[in-house]
Amino acid sequence: xxxxxxxPGPLSVPxxxxxxxxxxxxxxxxxxxxxxxxxxxxxxxxxxYTYSSGNKEDGRFTAQVDKSSKYISLFIRDSQxxxxxxxxxxxxxxxxxxYGKLTFGQGTILTVHP
Amino acid sequence: xxxxxxxxxxxxxxxxxxxxxxxxQDMNHEYMSWYRQDPGMGLRLIHYSVGAGITDQGEVPNGYxxxxxxxxxxxxxxxxxxxxxxxxxxxxxxxxGPGNTIYFGEGSWLTVV
Numbered sequence: 575x576x577x578x579x580x581x582p583g584p585l586s587v588p589x590x591x592x593x594x595x596x597x598x599x600x601x602x603x604x605x606x607x608x609x610x611x612x613x614x615x616x617x618x619x620x621x622x623y624t625y626s627s628g629n630k631e632d633g634r635f636t637a638q639v640d641k642s643s644k645y646i647s648l649f650i651r652d653s654q655x656x657x658x659x660x661x662x663x664x665x666x667x668x669x670x671x672x673y674g675k676l677t678f679g680q681g682t683i684l685t686v687h688p
Numbered sequence: 689x690x691x692x693x694x695x696x697x698x699x700x701x702x703x704x705x706x707x708x709x710x711x712x713q714d715m716n717h718e719y720m721s722w723y724r725q726d727p728g729m730g731l732r733l734i735h736y737s738v739g740a741g742i743t744d745q746g747e748v749p750n751g752y753x754x755x756x757x758x759x760x761x762x763x764x765x766x767x768x769x770x771x772x773x774x775x776x777x778x779x780x781x782x783x784x785g786p787g788n789t790i791y792f793g794e795g796s797w798l799t800v801v
Contacts, residue, residue, distance in 0.1 A: 582728070606786060617692075617778055617792035618731070625786065662730060671738055673784045674719045675746070678730035 577601045580663055580679025589688050593650040597663035597679045600644065604665040604677070607639050609648045612660040612681070621661075622648065653686045660684070690714050694779050694793035701769040701800045709764040709796050711779030717791075719784045720762040724748065724775040725795075731778060737762055738784070769800045 580597045587593055595609075606625045610618035622637040624630045630637045638647040646665075650657055663679040666672055695710045713720065721736035723746075733746030737756040751773055753765040762781075766773060776797050782790040 578730070580730070615795070617794045619792070620789050623787060623789075664731075668786070671719070671736065671744075671784065673786060673788065674721060674736060674738075674780075674782055674790065675733055676723075676731070676780075676790065678732075680728055680730045 575600065576680075577604075578663065578665060578677050578679045581682055582680055584683040584685065586685045586687065587653055589653060589655060589686055591653050591686070593653050593657070593684060593686075595648040595650075595661050595663070595682050595684070597646050598644055599646075599665060599677075601665075601667075601677070602644070603667045605668045606666045606673070607637070607646050608664045608666075608676070609635075609637060610662040610664055610678075612662060614659075618662055650684075653684075655686050655688055658685045692779055692781055692791050692793035694777075694796050696796060697794070698797045699799070701766070701798065703769060703771060703800060705769050706765065706767050707769065708766075709777055709779075709798070711762045711764065711793060712760050713762075713779075713781040713791070714760065715781060715791070716759060717781035717783050718759065720756070720779065720781045721746070722752070722754065722762070722764045723778045723780065725778060726775050734764065734777075766798075769798075771800045774798060774800045 636649040664676040722734040723731040735754040779793040
């Protein structure tokens with residue numbers, strides 16, 4: 575079983591919809607949680623970063639972490655066609671080189687149609 | 689500021705051939721790493737380096753070799769390419785620490801026939 579499981583989708587939503595992306599993980603040593611966005615034929619770029627249970631908001635994006643359930647989510651409000659991309663959850667353990675060793679979910683392909 | 693630069697963007701190899709994927713960063717990051725991305729698998733860590741002269745293995749190191757002679761460069765070598773190494777390869781760099789952004793290159797698409 576993979577350490578990080580991500581709903582594979584794909585998701586197709588109309589413009590303006592609220593999108594929910596989710597990951598579960600099994601390694602309780604994971605302490606830092608990230609969401610990356612990857613456009614077609616491009617490298618992943620960091621979208622959100624959080625390390626504590628609860629919600630973190632940045633514009634239309636909200637990252638949610640529940641360490642007790644080992645579950646993280648990314649919500650996108652008022653989704654736009656420009657949000658169409660692959661979304662990857664990633665996480666790391668604490669300390670030293672662990673900060674650089676990302677464990678990724680499989681990625682969810684999101685399409686927002688006008 | 690170029691960030692993380694990878695070359696080549698696309699490459700086709702025959703089984704058994706060798707090649708090197710180049711990676712350079714201009715952010716003076718001590719930590720650099722290589723990932724491969726396969727359908728349904730996400731990105732997986734191949735090798736990483738915490739500074740010049742220091743490298744270590746990640747999750748899927750077999751068939752790959754790395755070296756780090758300078759802070760800026762971290763090439764990935766395929767010694768004898770196999771079809772199982774057909775993948776998209778990403779180089780990344782960061783300054784180690786909680787909350788520090790890990791920057792990725794644009795990727796190198798490799799096909800082994």
